[in-house]
Amino acid sequence: MDSKIMIYEPEEDSFLLSKYVRKYAQGKVLDMGTGTGIQAIAALENTEEVLAVDINEEAVEYAKKKNINAIQSDLFENVEGKFDWIIFNPPYLPKDEDEPEDSRLATTGGEKGNEILLRFLEEVKGHLNFGGKILVLVSSLTGEPEKLFKGYEYKCLETENLFMEKISVFLLYEKV
């Protein structure tokens, strides 16, 4: 991984999601795309069983220095086992050629913006314990919830209006 890749500095999206991580996450928790570890740290308030994952090695090293159990992985590639709660604040913006390369990994979800989230929603299914739940942050720029969350039961927990977009925290679980 290029050592110039930046670690995502927590923003409104991070803070909105962490409010619900603190409220709900318990048992065995996975924090996908941990960045500075903000969601993992919120989960650690309720449980000791937290695994943080990031594709960015710098973020993984940063999390480890904070005593967070962390591994480098492209989504679930190196993740073993199942979890009670899985959290993801994904990169969700559509590709923008003007976005600096060092921040693209943390912000750009693909050409349309939802590609990483959709891949996550496919791969996550094999990693949820029975009754396991997902907390995910999405933007109005990411797409319509009913299209993104096909195959899942979902509920919007809170929406916040920002300058150019609305961000929302969703609670998801697999349809049985």
Ligand SMILES: C[S@@+](CC[C@H](N)C(=O)[O-])C[C@H]1O[C@@H](n2cnc3c(N)ncnc32)[C@H](O)[C@@H]1O
């Ligand atoms: C919007 S940031 C969120 C960071 C942090 N969780 C927060 O709430 O502030 C997205 C994070 O996902 C990571 N990421 C991007 N693509 C990934 C992938 N394919 N697998 C794992 N992590 C990824 C980025 O490196 C970045 O740390």
